[in-house]
Amino acid sequence: MIHVEHLHKTFTSRGGPLLRPVRRVHEAVRDISFQVAPGEIVGYLGPNGAGKSTTVKILTGLLVPDRGEVRVGGLVPWQARRQHVARLGAVFGQRTTLWWDLPVRDSLELLRHVYRVPAARWQANLHTFTELLDLGPFLHTPARALSLGQRMRADLAAALLHDPDLLFLDEPTVGLDVVAKERIRDFVAQVSRERGVTVLLTTHDLGDVERLAGRVLIIDHGQLLYDGALGQLQARYGSARELQVDFEAAPADPQVPGLTLLGHEGPRARYAFTGPAAGPIARVTAHAPVRDLTVKEPDIEATIRRIYEGGLLRGALHSGA
Numbered sequence: 001m002i003h004v005e006h007l008h009k010t011f012t013s014r015g016g017p018l019l020r021p022v023r024r025v026h027e028a029v030r031d032i033s034f035q036v037a038p039g040e041i042v043g044y045l046g047p048n049g050a051g052k053s054t055t056v057k058i059l060t061g062l063l064v065p066d067r068g069e070v071r072v073g074g075l076v077p078w079q080a081r082r083q084h085v086a087r088l089g090a091v092f093g094q095r096t097t098l099w100w101d102l103p104v105r106d107s108l109e110l111l112r113h114v115y116r117v118p119a120a121r122w123q124a125n126l127h128t129f130t131e132l133l134d135l136g137p138f139l140h141t142p143a144r145a146l147s148l149g150q151r152m153r154a155d156l157a158a159a160l161l162h163d164p165d166l167l168f169l170d171e172p173t174v175g176l177d178v179v180a181k182e183r184i185r186d187f188v189a190q191v192s193r194e195r196g197v198t199v200l201l202t203t204h205d206l207g208d209v210e211r212l213a214g215r216v217l218i219i220d221h222g223q224l225l226y227d228g229a230l231g232q233l234q235a236r237y238g239s240a241r242e243l244q245v246d247f248e249a250a251p252a253d254p255q256v257p258g259l260t261l262l263g264h265e266g267p268r269a270r271y272a273f274t275g276p277a278a279g280p281i282a283r284v285t286a287h288a289p290v291r292d293l294t295v296k297e298p299d300i301e302a303t304i305r306r307i308y309e310g311g312l313l314r315g316a317l318h319s320g321a
């Protein structure tokens with residue numbers, strides 16, 4: 001569905017004092033290559049300024065790259081824009097595509113004309129999305145009066161009414177509460193599964209990625225650092241597991257041979273370990289009488305933060321696929 005090879009995009013800007021302007025060249029995307037299969041949901045991750053929006057703008061045909069090959073559904077986005085755009089849908093969490101003062105239904109009706117969707121098809125889709133996203137209570141409300149969660153649901157319907165093959169989701173759950181986030185994620189998963197829609201998801205919310213994306217692409221400084229499963233990223237680059245121990249009483253010496261002490265306070269101590277927990281638990285219980293034990297798994301958020309901050313993967317593409 002998406003085929004990107006050796007993509008490069010450079011921006012030039014002017015800065016410095018008025019009389020002695022300096023021309024700055026910034027490589028926003030540097031030699032990125034990846035493929036996305038039809039129906040796949042891929043998370044496109046990276047810290048601010050990594051080059052995500054630039055890539056997405058190229059994929060939608062808004063920007064032309066300096067070098068590299070891009071095909072989306074067989075088309076070169078910036079060369080066949082009209083045809084290409086008809087097959088795309090996009091939802092931006094930070095802004096709406098709905099007409100601000102129009103009731104939601106009128107916006108959806110206008111989009112029917114923009115995309116020239118056959119009336120029966122539009123009606124069937126509207127019916128399905130109204131059910132799945134529970135749009136009924138606010139179909140006749142202007143976009144400006146919607147809650148953020150309602151607005152996002154209406155935007156999702158708006159993005160999908162013309163049956164696109166490819167959906168760009170940019171921060172689709174930003175600012176929503178847990179229940180509203182889940183509702184959006186369930187819907188996206190269902191639409192992709194049942195309609196075969198390919199989804200490229202850019203988000204800082206790893207809950208979206210864990211729930212939806214079988215695969216992630218991580219970029220930083222315009223370069224692709226990782227292409228593979230989120231789970232493998234965790235297995236390979238995740239930090240150690242943590243064993244939290246509540247001793248019967250504060251131990252005279254909380255150091256346990258073979259374990260790394262992370263911290264201790266009163267009867268509680270925390271140790272880092274890797275691999276199965278049975279060995280470390282045996283060591284701790286042999287050390288002093290134990291009242292309670294908890295094993296804490298490293299979270300994926302921490303792993304990704306470490307990758308961004310420490311450049312854990314910098315310089316080489318690690319494929320977990």
Ligand SMILES: Nc1ncnc2c1ncn2[C@@H]1O[C@H](COP(=O)(O)OP(=O)(O)OP(=O)(O)O)[C@@H](O)[C@H]1O
Pocket residue numbers: 011012013026027028046047048049050051052053054055
């Ligand atoms: N039109 C432009 N002119 C000059 N520089 C730009 C332009 N657009 C983007 N850049 C620069 O290119 C780099 C990549 O930006 P991009 O918007 O693609 O990052 P991003 O990963 O989408 O970040 P964010 O998560 O903050 O949206 C940044 O350093 C940005 O300042």
